[in-house]
Structure formats: C-alpha cells, structure tokens
Amino acid sequence: MKLLATLTASLTATAACALVSTTVLAAETITINSFGGAYETAHRKCVIDPFEKETGASVQIVTAYSADAFAQLRAQKDAPQFDVIHFSGGQEIVGAKEGLLSPLDPAKVPNLADLYDFAKKNVAEGEGPAYSIAAIGLLYNSEKAPKAPTSWKDLMDEAYADHIVLTDISNGYGMLGFLMLNQAEGGSLEDIEPGLEAVKTLLGRGAVVVSTSPEIQQEFAQNDAWIAAYASDYAYTLEKAGLPAKFVQGEEGTPASFITANLVAGRPNQDLAMKFIDMTISKEAEACFANELRYSPTNSKVELSDEVAANMVYGEDAVKGLIRFDPQVIEANRSDWVDQWNRAIAR
Amino acid sequence: MSDRTENLVLVLPGLLLLALAFLVPIGQMLVLSVEGENGFTLAHFSRFLTDSYYLGVLWRTIRLSIVITAICAAIGFPFAYIMAHVGPRIRLWLVLLVILPLMTSVVVRTFGWMVLLGRSGLVPDILRDLGLAGRNFSLMHTEAAIVIGMVQVLLPFMTLSILGILTRLDPRLEEAARTMGCSFLKTIRTVVLPLALPGIVAGSLLVFTLSASSFVTPNLLGGSRIQMLATSIYRQVTQTLDWPFAAAQATILFVGVLLILIPYARLTGARNG
Numbered sequence: 276m277k278l279l280a281t282l283t284a285s286l287t288a289t290a291a292c293a294l295v296s297t298t299v300l301a302a303e304t305i306t307i308n309s310f311g312g313a314y315e316t317a318h319r320k321c322v323i324d325p326f327e328k329e330t331g332a333s334v335q336i337v338t339a340y341s342a343d344a345f346a347q348l349r350a351q352k353d354a355p356q357f358d359v360i361h362f363s364g365g366q367e368i369v370g371a372k373e374g375l376l377s378p379l380d381p382a383k384v385p386n387l388a389d390l391y392d393f394a395k396k397n398v399a400e401g402e403g404p405a406y407s408i409a410a411i412g413l414l415y416n417s418e419k420a421p422k423a424p425t426s427w428k429d430l431m432d433e434a435y436a437d438h439i440v441l442t443d444i445s446n447g448y449g450m451l452g453f454l455m456l457n458q459a460e461g462g463s464l465e466d467i468e469p470g471l472e473a474v475k476t477l478l479g480r481g482a483v484v485v486s487t488s489p490e491i492q493q494e495f496a497q498n499d500a501w502i503a504a505y506a507s508d509y510a511y512t513l514e515k516a517g518l519p520a521k522f523v524q525g526e527e528g529t530p531a532s533f534i535t536a537n538l539v540a541g542r543p544n545q546d547l548a549m550k551f552i553d554m555t556i557s558k559e560a561e562a563c564f565a566n567e568l569r570y571s572p573t574n575s576k577v578e579l580s581d582e583v584a585a586n587m588v589y590g591e592d593a594v595k596g597l598i599r600f601d602p603q604v605i606e607a608n609r610s611d612w613v614d615q616w617n618r619a620i621a622r
Numbered sequence: 623m624s625d626r627t628e629n630l631v632l633v634l635p636g637l638l639l640l641a642l643a644f645l646v647p648i649g650q651m652l653v654l655s656v657e658g659e660n661g662f663t664l665a666h667f668s669r670f671l672t673d674s675y676y677l678g679v680l681w682r683t684i685r686l687s688i689v690i691t692a693i694c695a696a697i698g699f700p701f702a703y704i705m706a707h708v709g710p711r712i713r714l715w716l717v718l719l720v721i722l723p724l725m726t727s728v729v730v731r732t733f734g735w736m737v738l739l740g741r742s743g744l745v746p747d748i749l750r751d752l753g754l755a756g757r758n759f760s761l762m763h764t765e766a767a768i769v770i771g772m773v774q775v776l777l778p779f780m781t782l783s784i785l786g787i788l789t790r791l792d793p794r795l796e797e798a799a800r801t802m803g804c805s806f807l808k809t810i811r812t813v814v815l816p817l818a819l820p821g822i823v824a825g826s827l828l829v830f831t832l833s834a835s836s837f838v839t840p841n842l843l844g845g846s847r848i849q850m851l852a853t854s855i856y857r858q859v860t861q862t863l864d865w866p867f868a869a870a871q872a873t874i875l876f877v878g879v880l881l882i883l884i885p886y887a888r889l890t891g892a893r894n895g
Contacts, residue, residue, distance in 0.1 A: 342860045342861055343860050345863070346859055346860045346863065349863070443846040445846070445857065445860070445861040478847075483763070483845075484763070484845060484846045484847050485845070485846075486845075486846050493736070493740075497737070497740055497741075497742050497743075498740050498741040498742055498760070499741060499742060609861070609862060609863075610861075610862030610863065610864055613857070613861050613862050614862065617675075617846075617849065617857070618675050620846060620847045621675065621678070621847060621848075621849065622847045622848055
C-alpha cells in the first residue's frame with residue numbers, strides 16, 4: 276500500500292513538472308514561416324538569431340511560400356499554429372479582412388515610427404508592415420543574350436527566341452512580372468487579355484514556364500536561358516552563384532513586391548510575436564537583408580554602402596516611385612486570372 | 623477473453639488509425655465539396671464536368687495512368703519471370719536493384735530526372751548528337767517525362783506483386799507444358815501468364831491508383847503547363863484558395879479510382895477465385 280502511495284505521489288509530481296515545463300516552453304517559443312534557401316539563411320542571420328539571443332526565446336521555422344503559408348493559416352483558423360507569418364504576395368490584405376491577423380500595438384512595436392508611410396499604411400486594420408521590398412525587372416544573361424534589354428516590350432523581341440523563361444503567376448513575382456508585361460502590351464488590371472496573348476506568342480516560340488525561384492537559377496545555369504522577368508534580389512543570387520546575370524529596370528516602370536511581417540490572431544504570446552516583428556523592421560535587420568539579399572529597405576533610418584545601393588532601388592523617393600499594382604484588385608481577381616493563365620499555358 | 627474479443631482488441635488500433643487518418647478527412651472533403659453559400663450545392667461538380675479544360679485534365683490523368691500501368695506491366699512481367707527462375711543470390715540482387723529507387727526521396731530522384739531530361743541534360747544531348755532531335759529539344763515538361771519518372775518509381779510495386787505469384791508457381795507445370803510440345807512463348811502465354819494474372823492485376827491496381835493520385839513527380843517533371851488532377855487540386859488549394867472546388871476535384875478523383883477498381887477487382891476476382 277505504501278509503495279502504491281509513493282508511486283502515485285511521484286507520478287503526480289512528474290505530471291505536474293511536465294505540465295509546468297510545457298507551459299514555460301510554450302511561452303518562449305514562437306512559430307514563423309520563412310521562404311527557404313538563401314532567404315531563410317539570411318532571415319536567420321538578420322532577425323531570428325538576434326531575436327533568440329536577446330529574448331532567450333526559441334523560434335520554430337516552417338518553410339512555406341506565401342500562398343502555401345496562407346492556405347495553412349486559413350486551414351488552422353480555429354487553432355492557429357503560426358505566431359508571425361510572412362507574405363510577399365499581398366495575402367495580408369485578405370488575411371486581415373478575414374480576421375486571421377491582428378493589428379499591431381504601436382507601443383509594443385516602436386520601430387514602426389521609422390518606417391516610410393506607405394510601408395505601414397494599413398497596420399491598424401491588421402495588415403502587417405512591409406520590411407523589405409523586391410523590385411521586379413528584367414534579368415538577363417550578359418554573356419549570351421544578343422542584346423541587353425531596356426524595356427518590358429523587349430521580352431517580345433524575337434532575338435531572344437526560345438531562351439525566355441516565364442514565371443507562373445502562382446508565384447508572387449511571376450504575377451507582378453506578368454501584369455507588367457500585360458501593361459506594356461496595352462492591357463490593364465481590368466483586361467489581362469493582351470498579356471495572355473503575349474504569353475501564348477512566347478510559348479509558341481518555345482519559352483519555358485517555371486514556378487519557383489530555384490528553377491530560374493536552374494534554367495540560367497543549365498538550360499541556356501537568356502532572359503526572364505524577375506526580382507532584383509534574385510539577380511544578386513544568380514550573380515553570387517557565379518552566373519553572368521544582370522538586372523535592369525524596364526523603362527515602362529518597375530513593379531514592387533512588399534514583403535510583410537504579420538501578427539497572427541488568436542495566439543497566446545502576441546507580445547513576443549510583436550517583439551519579433553519589431554526586430555524585423557528595425558534598421559539593423561533591414562540593413563542586413565539589404566546587404567545579404569539586396570532587398571530595398573523600408574526603414575528610413577537604414578544607411579547602405581554605395582556598393583550595395585548600386586544594385587537596388589534605394590531611398591524613399593525611388594522606392595515610392597515603384598509601381599504597386601493594387602493588391603486588392605489582384606486578390607479579387609486572382610482565382611480568375613490563375614484560371615485563365617492555366618488555360619492559356621496548358622498544352 | 624474469448625477469441626472474438628481478442629481479435630477485436632488486436633484490430634482496434636488499426637481501425638482507429640484508419641478512422642482518424644482516413645475516414646474523417648475523406649468525410650470532411652465530401653462535405654466541403656457540396657458546400658455552397660446557401661447550403662447544399664452540386665455547382666462545383668457541374669463546373670468541373672462541363673468545362674473542357676478540367677475534363678482534359680481528368681482525361682490526361684486517366685490516360686497517363688493507363689500508359690504507366692501498361693509499361694510497368696510490360697517491363698515488370700519479364701523481369702519478375704527472370705527473377706523467379708534465377709538462383710536465390712542473384713534474385714536478392716535483382717530485388718535490391720528493383721527497389722533501389724524507393725530508397726531515395728521522391729524529390730531527390732525527381733530532381734535527378736530533371737537534370738537528365740532538361741535542355742542541356744544527358745538524354746536530349748545524346749538524341750541531338752545522334753541527329754534525332756532539334757536544337758531546342760527538351761524532354762522536361764512533357765508527358766513523356768512524367769511517364770518515365772513514374773514508371774521508375776512504380777515498377778517495384780508491379781514487379782514484386784508478380785514475383786510473389788511466380789515464385790509460388792509449381793515449376794513442373796512449365797516443364798509439363800514444354801514436354802507436351804509447347805514452345806517457350808506458348809508456355810508463357812497459355813500457362814504462366816494466366817496463372818500470374820492475380821499478381822499482374824494486383825500490381826496494376828497499385829500502380830494505377832498510385833499514379834492517378836501522385837503529385838510530386840507530375841508536378842516537377844510536367845511543370846505548370848501539363849496539369850494532372852492532383853496538381854490541379856494543389857493549385858486550387860494554394861493559389862486560387864477555392865477549397866470547395868478542390869474538394870470536388872478530389873472527390874471526382876476518389877470516385878473515379880473507385881469506379882475503375884471495383885469492377886476490375888470483381889472481374890479478375892471471379893475468374894481466379
């Protein structure tokens with residue numbers, strides 16, 4: 276009998292211990308998404324490691340692109356698993372509308388004050404602030420391409436023949452590149468027919484469609500690609516990989532993709548999550564992202580070396596001059612457009 | 623405990639797992655697929671079944687699965703026959719050889735094919751050197767690439783299903799047929815093949831269902847331009863966020879596979895007892 280009592284007592288003690296330790300653990304862990312590859316490495320270096328060091332909390336990273344991450348966030352509506360979620364395709368607008376995201380408390384995110392106004396426009400509605408901006412332009416092979424492109428219309432130049440890489444519009448950058456090509460061809464957000472026609476023409480000449488960033492690198496490295504519409508940061512990734520890739524802004528304009536850090540609603544440790552977002556938009560983190568990956572910063576206090584500033588869009592006026600296709604229109608039309616795109620490219 | 627309760631206890635964990643991991647999600651999917659803004663609707667199904675684009679996707683899925691199954695059977699049967707007739711040592715090596723593809727991750731294996739089949743890959747290069755293909759020839763993002771990639775993965779399922787039957791075959795049956803004057807091919811056709819049919823059917827069922835529902839290989843080797851049902855469902859879920867329509871497509875895939883499997887299994891089951 277005595278043995279049984281001791282056993283019960285020790286069991287209860289163990290259970291209590293386990294309970295305590297899990298609650299402590301839960302309070303000190305936040306879950307975020309990152310975009311994998313070089314991005315995740317930089318993310319770790321610029322934000323995650325400093326955050327873990329400063330707060331003693333640990334960060335769990337789930338690798339998921341914006342669309343996948345958003346699908347997960349929606350699926351987990353009743354029991355969200357992310358604390359901070361990063362988007363590059365304007366998903367925060369839908370997320371905020373559906374109540375999946377929480378507005379930030381400016382008192383707990385002091386760095387918000389230093390951001391350019393356009394980067395924090397709808398923070399009060401729950402849309403997270405933009406901490407990096409990727410500019411979409413033309414990526415080309417400076418050794419093999421018969422000539423350097425200068426405008427978006429050059430994509431249609433027959434000189435590039437079948438060495439063109441198109442990006443599927445399921446990819447956020449692909450969507451922006453397509454919309455810009457559409458605009459250059461005479462279309463608008465109300466009418467994407469000219470863009471689809473252009474894409475069909477290019478496919479007829481033998482263009483390749485890819486859907487992820489690493490595939491673009493593969494096309495340039497192995498499959499003799501000459502030109503693609505893509506983001507400036509990726510041009511830098513190709514350059515670092517030793518490929519003769521150059522980035523130019525098309526003369527018709529340069530669309531931008533805002534990368535945002537969003538606070539997920541319905542999570543217990545929002546204060547810690549806000550601390551994470553605060554560090555994400557700090558001038559140190561943004562400068563680090565610019566140095567590592569050549570993303571344009573949104574924090575007005577960031578200062579970059581000339582060398583880094585040279586291959587990106589930098590400074591409030593330059594960044595403000597980027598075209599931002601209305602993400603709400605994109606979101607409203609996304610499923611229609613993807614459907615039309617799929618039909619246009621289907622074999 | 624009686625035998626019956628013992629059996630029940632033994633089967634319970636499996637049943638629970640099946641219920642939780644299979645029946646509940648399938649049930650949810652079925653509900654989602656008929657959910658509209660105003661309650662019950664079949665709009666998602668009629669949208670799929672009246673649109674030539676989606677019907678094309680469905681047809682491609684079925685067509686490629688049949689081709690993959692046929693190629694697997696055509697390669698798998700002779701291979702299994704040889705395996706059944708060699709000594710145990712060599713058989714072990716052959717089994718290893720055939721299941722080797724299953725030992726690497728599907729993604730890694732598929733990336734291997736991407737390197738081989740791409741524009742500057744080994745296969746198009748050789749074809750170009752032989753003058754069999756043009757300058758821009760590439761096997762990537764073609765139906766052929768999907769078939770090649772899938773056959774490699776699914777061949778073990780076919781071969782091992784057939785091998786299981788062939789090793790249990792009485793060798794004297796074949797000897798008897800040969801003594802009675804059958805040629806080698808006739809022996810295969812009239813004796814071995816009919817007896818191996820349950821194995822071929824089982825293997826075909828496995829291969830067909832696996833290829834109809836596979837996602838990674840068609841997605842990577844077929845690219846965005848060649849959609850199969852599983853890739854189309856993935857796109858609806860992650861890109862257009864139209865979950866009810868995705869659920870309807872998943873249901874169609876599910877029912878389609880069932881419809882093909884049941885009569886097939888019945889037919890061959892009746893013949894082979």
